[in-house]
Ligand SMILES: Nc1nc2c(ncn2[C@@H]2O[C@H](COP(=O)(O)OP(=O)(O)OP(=O)(O)O)[C@@H](O)[C@H]2O)c(=O)[nH]1
C-alpha cells in the first residue's frame with residue numbers, strides 16, 4: 578500500500594457499482610491479456626511505478642481471457658487484480674476489466690510492453706483538467722525501430738486514421754493507439770459493444786460523434802518484448818476496423834453514392850424517355866435507357882439501405898444518436914410509406930399501360946421497340962422504386978419498434 582495501490586481483497590470488498598468508496602480510487606489501469614507471461618510483469622511494474630512516482634490512489638487490473646501460460650498467477654503475484662473474462666476478444670476483455678474497475682479514471686494499455694505505462698500520467702493530468710478521453714499518439718510521439726511493421730506504419734494506420742478523421746469529423750492523429758485513458762463517466766456514456774480489436778475504433782468514433790472532449794498526447798511505441806507473435810492479424814483486424822467504420826457511416830458509404838447514381842440515372846432516363854440523345858457521333862437510345870434504369874434502381878436501393886443501417890445503429894446504440902430520427906418517424910409513418918410505394922408502383926403500371934395500348938392497337942402483334950420500350954422501361958423502373966419503398970417501409974417500421982421501446986431515447 579506504500580505506493581497507493583490497493584491490495585486485492587481490499588479492492589474486492591468495494592461495491593461493484595463504480596463508486597470510489599472511502600479510499601477513493603482515482604485510477605484503474607486495465608490491461609487486456611492473453612498469454613503474455615513474458616511481458617506482463619514488466620507492464621504491471623511500470624504501472625505500479627507510475628502509481629508510486631505520482632502518489633496515485635490506483636489499482637491495476639489484468640483482464641484475462643483464460644491464458645494458459647500462467648499469466649493469471651503471475652499477475653496476482655505482481656499485485657494486480659485478475660479479472661477473468663469469458664467472452665473472447667480484445668474488446669470483450671477490456672469491457673470486462675472496465676466493469677470490474679473502481680477508478681474514476683480508466684487507463685487502458687497492452688500487456689506486451691509496447692507502451693510505457695509511465696506515460697499514462699500525462700493522460701491522467703489531462704483527465705483531471707476536464708478531458709473526457711485522452712488518446713496516446715504514436716504519430717505525434719515516436720515509433721521505435723522495429724516496433725511496427727511497415728504495412729501498419731505506412732498503410733494500415735494512416736489509411737484507417739484518415740478515414741476515421743474524414744467520416745467522423747475527428748482530429749485524432751492516431752486512431753488505433755492502444756494506450757488511452759478516459760473518465761468512467763464517459764466510458765459509461767459510450768456504451769461500447771464490439772468484442773474484437775475494432776473496440777479501439779468504436780471508442781474513438783463514438784467519442785467523436787458524441788462531441789466529447791478528446792485530447793491526445795505524444796507517446797512512444799516500443800517493440801513488444803515477447804517472443805510470441807502478436808494476436809493482431811493484419812488483414813482480419815484491419816478489415817474489422819474498416820468494416821466497423823464503413824457500416825457506421827452509411828451517409829458516405831451508401832447514401833451519397835446512391836444519390837449520385839440515382840441523379841445521373843434519373844436525368845438520363847427522363848431525357849431518353851423523350852427520344853434518342855446524340856452526343857457528337859454517339860447516340861444514346863433504349864439500350865442506354867435500360868442502364869439508366871439500373872442506375873436509378875441500384876442508387877435508390879443504396880439510399881434506402883443507408884437509412885435502414887442508420888436506424889439500426891441508433892436503435893442498437895452502436896452509432897451516434899440522431900434526434901432528427903424521432904421527428905422523421907412522426908412524418909414518415911408506415912402507412913404513408915406504404916401509400917407512397919403503392920402510388921409510385923401504380924404510376925409505373927400506367928406507363929406500361931401506354932405500351933399495352935399501342936400493342937392492342939396492333940392486335941398484340943410485333944412491336945417497334947424504339948417507341949414502346951420507352952414507357953415500358955420507365956414504368957418498370959417506377960414499379961421497382963415503388964416496391965422498394967413499400968418493402969423498406971416495413972423494414973424501417975420493424976427496426977423502429979425497438980427504438981420506441983419505453984425508456985429508450987431516440
Ligand atoms: N484478454 C484478451 N486480450 C487480448 C486478446 N487479443 C489481444 N489481447 C491483448 O491485447 C493487447 C494487444 O494485443 P497485440 O497482439 O499486441 O495487438 P496489437 O498491439 O494491436 O498489435 P501489434 O502492434 O501487432 O502488437 C495485448 O496485451 C494482448 O494480450 C484477446 O482476445 N483477449
Ligand SMILES: [Mg+2]
Nearest residue numbers: 687689691801
Ligand atoms: Mg502489441
